[in-house]
Amino acid sequence: MTIRLIAVAVAAASLFAAPAQAEIIQQVDGGFVTRDSAVVESDPQTVWLELITPGNWWNDAHTWSGDAANMMITPQGGGCFCERIPAQEDDGAIGLAGSAQHMVVLQAYPRKVLRMQGALGPLQSEPVSGVLTVTLKPVDGGTRILWEYVVGGFMRYPVDSISKAVDGVMTQQLDGLADKLGRIDDPEAPEEAVVEDNTAAETGEGEDEGTDAEAEVESAIGADFLDGVEVEDPGRA
Numbered sequence: 001m002t003i004r005l006i007a008v009a010v011a012a013a014s015l016f017a018a019p020a021q022a023e024i025i026q027q028v029d030g031g032f033v034t035r036d037s038a039v040v041e042s043d044p045q046t047v048w049l050e051l052i053t054p055g056n057w058w059n060d061a062h063t064w065s066g067d068a069a070n071m072m073i074t075p076q077g078g079g080c081f082c083e084r085i086p087a088q089e090d091d092g093a094i095g096l097a098g099s100a101q102h103m104v105v106l107q108a109y110p111r112k113v114l115r116m117q118g119a120l121g122p123l124q125s126e127p128v129s130g131v132l133t134v135t136l137k138p139v140d141g142g143t144r145i146l147w148e149y150v151v152g153g154f155m156r157y158p159v160d161s162i163s164k165a166v167d168g169v170m171t172q173q174l175d176g177l178a179d180k181l182g183r184i185d186d187p188e189a190p191e192e193a194v195v196e197d198n199t200a201a202e203t204g205e206g207e208d209e210g211t212d213a214e215a216e217v218e219s220a221i222g223a224d225f226l227d228g229v230e231v232e233d234p235g236r237a
Contacts, residue, residue: 024163031152032163036174040181041142044111050181051114051134051145054081057176062121062169064100071102073114079105081116103132112136119151121169122162128153140187147174 026033040047050056052075058068063083070084085098103118114134123130128151135146149170155162 024167027159027163029159030154031150032159032166033151034149034163034167034170036147036167036171037144037186038147038174038178039139039142039144039184039186040178041184042181044136044138044143047136047143047145047181048111048114050177051136052108057173057180059169059172059176062172064098073105073116075105075108075110075114077105077107079108081105081118103130106131120149121166122157123151123155123166126153126155126157128155142182142184144186145174145178 023035024032025035042050052073054071054073055069058071060066060068063071065083065085070086071081072083073079073081080101081103083100083102085100087095087097089095101118102120102124103116105114105116107113107115112135116132117129118124118132119126119128119130120132130149130151132147132149135148137144137146147170149166151163151166
């Protein structure tokens with residue numbers, strides 16, 4: 001993922017992340033925690049089966065191959081959240097197929113918890129560790145999906161900027177899963193929160209947040225922020 005794509009991810013998150021409850025809940029030097037949630041009308045078993053089939057809902061723009069259909073999860077301890085990179089023809093020559101390991105499964109508890117470890121996207125080029133925990137909980141009328149990603153370690157990106165980008169991308173993935181399963185309102189959401197959301201929509205508040213977010217990230221992680229050290233990845237995962 002290039003620096004430009006990171007900026008776009010933050011801007012997109014500001015504009016389109018409202019359906020999921022996205023939040024950076026903790027940030028320190030060398031680490032951060034993002035947490036998103038969504039409620040769907042499907043039962044936990046249906047959610048689980050969809051969760052372990054990322055090719056159905058992962059965003060194509062955040063893959064190395066450009067096609068989420070190449071993504072797969074083996075839901076067992078030590079299993080791989082991997083991506084196949086198909087062979088391509090170049091000037092009549094058939095290239096070799098490739099692959100990428102996005103994460104390793106730490107715990108697969110069907111209908112309850114999927115926990116995986118790995119540095120996603122641009123973090124893959126850094127000596128950091130990340131743990132993604134997806135928890136499923138039955139609620140009235142469906143299932144609540146809690147999506148939490150904990151990242152820590154040395155990284156060459158400014159934490160306050162990369163955390164926003166990663167949170168935006170995590171929200172995109174949860175939105176894809178929730179939309180596939182049928183998103184519903186959270187039956188346990190406070191009424192005042194709903195009123196505040198409606199008020200913001202009616203007044204148009206936040207309409208310029210995407211532009212501001214992109215400008216902020218472009219300023220924070222411009223081409224010279226590492227004094228000439230190249231950190232761009234060749235893919236877009």
